[in-house]
Amino acid sequence: MIVKLSPQDTRRYNWYIWRFVIGCFAFVVIMLLITAFGIFGQLPSFRDLENPKSNLASQVISSDNEILGTYFVQNRTPVTHKEISPYVINALIATEDSRFEQHSGIDFKRTFTIIFYNLIGKKQGGSTITQQLALNLFSERARNPLKRIIQKLQEWITAVKIERHYTKEEIITMYLNTVDFGAYNVFGIKSAALTYFNTTPDKLTPDQAALLVGMVNGPGIYSPINHPDNAINRRNLVLRRMGEEGYLSDGQVAEFQQKPLGLEFRRINQNEGSAPYFRAVLKKEIQKLMVEKSIYKEGEIPYDLDRDGLKIYTTINATMQRYAEEAQKEYMRSLQAQFNAHWKGRSLWKSVPSFKMLLDQGMHRTDRYRALKLQGRSDEEIREDFNTPVKMNIFTWRGSIDTVMKPIDSIVYNKLLLRNAMMSMDPTTGYIKAWVGGTSFEHFKYDQVKMGTRQVGSTAKPFTYAVAIENNFSPCMEVANVPVTITGYGEPYTPGSSPEGTLPGTITLRKALAYSQNYVTAYVMNEVKPLPVMELIKKMGITSQVDPYPSLCLGAFNASVFDMTGSYCTFANHGLWTEPTYLLRIEDKNGNVLYEHHTNIRQVINEQTAYVMTSMLKGVVEDGTGSRIRYKYGLRNPIGGKTGTTQNNSDGWFIGVTPQLVTGVWTGCEDRAIHFRTTKLGGGANTALPIFALYMKKVYANTSLGIKQNVDFEPPKSGVSITLDCGAYSRAEQGVNEVEERLEF
Known part of the structure; x- marks a missing residue:
């Protein structure tokens, strides 16, 4: 039965409908006004829009401009618009907001269409890219339906504000820098490209871009790791939308839809990257530095390395760091096999x-x-x-x-398990080029470069000889290699020496250092006394406890690889101690410099003494305990160094010195009670020196690093008055003796 309405009824019902529509419109306008005035919660201010908050990873940057690693809560590193592949931007617009270029933050046409689709049961989202950005930057999606409606109104207003303050390029870039790409703490397109495809955003192909954009609406359900079938279907949908919007041809769509996922998945955590021990130490140092230097954000709010997107520029050379890590791994695998065989049974x-x-x-x-x-x-x-x-x-x-x-x-x-640490630095600038704090940061977090100290053994002997040279001793001076007892410092001290390692007869100081002879070193200590040696050790940068006892000459004190390597740089740097430096400057996310480091330098020994010491250290490599650098590893260029082996072979050291690099290496077990039982295996020449040699071979092979083999230590400009040619010294001494005999006669 059809009821015919009178004109009056029609007008009345039309009026009801219009009243309803007007009422709804008025209600929406009122709600928007109320929302705009902050009744439901404060909206982002102009300042907030200028400086949107997001958790940005801080980057640790090498001297050759590589990212060594990051500190983060959310693994997010921003990129610029030109660093993003056009395929990513096109995929995002085609899938999420095809009218992105036309609207001003709210797409009302799309909104009302979405309302209609939702009414007939086809659930679809109505947020524009700008609205999604507003949600990402300033709030989290509410679960309560009523709160979500209020939040939606806030998003509309914020989206309009964003559109007024930023260009379309800036908006889509900000969006891609903030969006969540899965349950692996991956935020932003740069982290996503690296994590899923081991590439950079500008190199993403259409199918890769489609896969990542497809994850935006459901990073869990469209995860290519956990749900590969869903991911492929979603990727193909995005490719189809790119075709419909004219970004790809039909042939390209069909081609890319047939491709496999092609993942190169790398789950990234803060242990990932180069120099993890260094980065862990650096983080603590920066946190301490910012408190000491009062480096704060506005309102004395401390910077957060995990959230504030700082750029931390360091002296570490990424290539040399890689060579150091490779040298450690290559030799320690072999040394551990020796150690296991030594303890077997x-x-x-x-x-x-x-x-x-x-x-x-x-x-x-x-x-x-x-x-x-x-x-x-x-x-x-x-x-x-x-x-x-x-x-x-x-x-x-x-x-x-x-x-x-x-x-x-x-x-x-x-x-x-044997542990190992090494550090390599430029003796002139003090810049640390490589830092390997341990064997596996994943398993053993303790840094053995700076945080740990071990007994230094014979690597301490050059300190005693340096005091002697400073007091006009000659490296060609001959001393009987017999036991010496030092008195006047508590109990009489008589160092021992293994019979097989003791050279018979009378030997020069140069030879005594080259072959690490305890008796002659004790003789020199008895002549120069412990206090000046202790004072020199402290001046050369050893920060650990050092007492003025005779046993200093044989290294009966603990020190770090960091301090010992820095101290040896004094010999290569004309007697100047240059503070070991690894942090150059810190910038905030906008490029403002927050901190800049200035290196401390001081004259510790005179230039001639330093040069004579480099000559004596070269003797260690030319024909002493470090000679396997020559005969086994084939490095015949000017290299000095000193091996060190502590009591019971608990610690093995080698500090290598060249004009452009000084490198310290330590090897030992966690506990000193567990060690090699023979010096042949447990001495520094076997446990530490090979890592230095392998590292230097890699460094010399890469000429782009600028570390030259044909460079020797520079003599003082004023000349050298101390005779370094022991043959000439002997002839001169013989001549003096003959003159004295004639005068006596």
Whole structure:
């Protein structure tokens, strides 16, 4: 039955409809006005729009302009518009906001279309790219429907403000720098390109761009790692939309839709990248520096390295750092095999008297032990837990492996792992070029370059000889290589020397240093006295505890690789100690300089003494304990150095000196009680020197680094009055003796 409405009824119903429409429109306008006045919460101010908040990763940048790594809460690094492939921008516009260039933040035509689709059950999103940016920058998506409506109104107003303050290029760039690309802490197009395809945003192909843009609306459900089928379907949809909008031809769409995902997935965490030990130390140093120097944001708010997108410029050379890490890995794999073979079939319990104590200490230091203690477990229950096999991941020189092992056995395993650290620096500028703080930052976080100290052994001997040269001793002076007792400093001190390592008869100071002879070094210490040696050690940058005892001459004190390497630079730098430097400057995200470093320099020994010491250190390599650099590794250019081996072969050192690079290397176990049993295997010549040699071979092979082989140490401009030719020195001494004999006659 059809009811015919009268004209009056028609007008009345039309009026109801119009009243409803007008009422809805008025309600929306009122709600917008209320929202604009901040009744439902404060909107971003002009200042906020000029400086939108987002968690930006801070970058650690090498001297050759490579990113060594980042500090972040969200793995996000911004890029400029020109650094983004046009395929990414086209894919985003085609899929998310085809009228992006026409609207002013709100696309009302699209909004009303979306409302209609939602009413008939076809759920679609109506947010423009600008609205999505507003959500990304200034809020988080509300779950409550009523709050979401209010939030939507706020997004509209903020989107209009954004459109007034930024160009379309800036808006789409900001969006791509802020969007979430998955559950792996990947934010922004740069991190996404690196994580999923190991490339940069400007090199993304159409299919790669489509895959990443496809993840924008559902990074979880469209994850190519967890849901590859969904990811392919979504990618192909994006490619089809690119074709419909005229960004790709039909043939290109069909071609790219047939391609596999082609992932080169690299899950990035803060351990990733080069020089992880260095970056960990650097972060703590910067945090401390900013407090000491009162470097704050406005209102004395401290900078956050994980959120504020700082740029940290360092002296580390990315190529040299890579060579150092490669040299360590190459040789330590071989050395660990030697160590394992050396200990095979021997019981640590019988061979190391303190092993039970070391094991208990190791157990108490573990996170596992602390967690069990917090749970209220008794000591018996904890020991039972440590003797129960569990799944774990352990370090090997062939890569980390998953295995099943008793936690107590894993402690034993780690106690038998050799550790290693090295640092390389320019002696003239003080700039540190390479820093390898340990063998695996993933497994062993403790930095052994700067944070750790170990007994330095014979690498301390040059300090004693330098004091002697400063006091007009000649490196050609001959001394009987016999035991010497030093008195006047507590108990009489008589250093020992292994019979097989002791040269018989009378030898020169140069030869004594070259072959690391304890008796002659003790003789020199007895002549120059401990206090001047201790004072020189401190002036040359050793910051750890050093006491003026005779045993200083043989290295009976602890020091870091950082300090020891810096001290040897004094010899190569004409007697000037230059502060080891690794941080150049810090900039905020806008390029404003927050901090700039100025290196400290001081004259420690005179130029002639420094030159004579480099000559004596060259003797170590030419025919002394460091000679395998020549005969085994084939490096015959001017190189000085000093091996160091501590008591019981617990620590092996080598510090290599060239005119342009000084490099310190240390090797040993976590506990000094566990070590090689022979000096042939455990001495610095075998445990540390080869890493230096392998590193230098790589450095010399790359001529672009500017480290030249044919450069020798420069003599003082005023000349050298000390005779370095021991043959000439002997003839001169013989002549003096003959004159004295004639005069006596």
